[in-house]
Amino acid sequence: MNVLFLCTGNSCRSVLAEATFRHLAPPHFQVMSAGSHPTGFVHPRALALLKQEGIATSGLHSKSWDALPLVPDIVITLCASAAGETCPTYMGPALRAHWGVDDPAHATGNEAEIQGAFQDAYRIIRWRIETFLALPWGELKQDRSRLQAALDHIGERVA
Template sequence: MNILFLCTGNSCRSVLSEGVFNHLAPAGLKAISAGSQPAGQLHPRAVALLARKGISTEGYYSKSWNDLPLTPDVVVTVCGSAAGETCPAYLGPVLRTHWGVDDPGHVIGTEEEIEAAFELTYRIIRARIEAFLALPLAQLAGDKAAFKVELDRIGAIGANGI
C-alpha cells in the first residue's frame, strides 16, 4: 500500500509525514510526499527535527504531485490549501482524507517558540500515523467506506493521541 502525503509546498508537514510513516511502517507500506506548488527545497528545521528523532530523509526532496514515482492508494492532505485542491486525474480512484495541521514553518517568534511549534507538529503527525498503522488494514482494504471513516477519524487526533 502506498500513501501520498500532500501539501502545497512539500517542504515541511508532508515531508515530516513521509519520514515518520516510512520510519514506523512495516514492510509493504510506503509513503511518499509531494506538493501542488513545491517549494523546491526541504525546510531545514523539518530535516533537522527528523534527524534528531533518528529518522532518515535520505533521498527526500521537494517534488510536484505531477512527478510521482508511483500511484498512491491513499492520499492524505496535511495542509488547508491542499485540501481544497483537486487531486490530479491520473491518480484515479484513490481514498482521500484530510489530516490538517498548522505549518510550523510559518511560525514567527523566539527560537524556543519555533522549535516548540515544530515539535508539536511532529507529535500530531506521529500520533496520527501510529493510529493509521494500528488499523486492521487488511480488513479495511476490502471496505473502502469503512476505511474512509477511519482515515477521517484519524485526522481529528491531536498531539496527545486523542
C-alpha cells in the same frame, strides 16, 4: 498500499510525514510526499527534527505531485490549501483524507516557540501515523467505506 502525503509546498509537514511513515511502516506500505506547488527545498528545521528523532533524511526533497513514481491508494492532505485543490486525475480512485496540521514553517516568536511549533507538528503527525498503522488492515482493505471513515476519524483527532 501506496500512501501519499500532500501539502502545497512539500517542504515541511508532508516531508515530516513521509520520513516518519517510512521509518515506522512495515514493508508492504510505500510512502511518498509531494506538493501542488513545491518550494524546491526541504525546511532545514524539519530535517534537523527528523535527525534528532533518529529518522533517516537521505533522499528527501521537495517534489511535485506531477512527478510521483507510484499511483497512490491513499492521499492524505496536511494543509488546508492542498485539501481544497483538485488532485490530478491519475490519482483516480484513491481514498482521500485531510489531517490538517498547522504549518510550523510559518511559526513566529523566539527560538523556543518556533522549535515548539515544529515539535507540535511532528508529534501530531507521528501520532496520526501510528494510529493509521495500528488499524485492522486485514478487515479494512476490503471495505473502502470503513477505511475512509477510519482515515477521517484520525484526521479529526489530535493526540
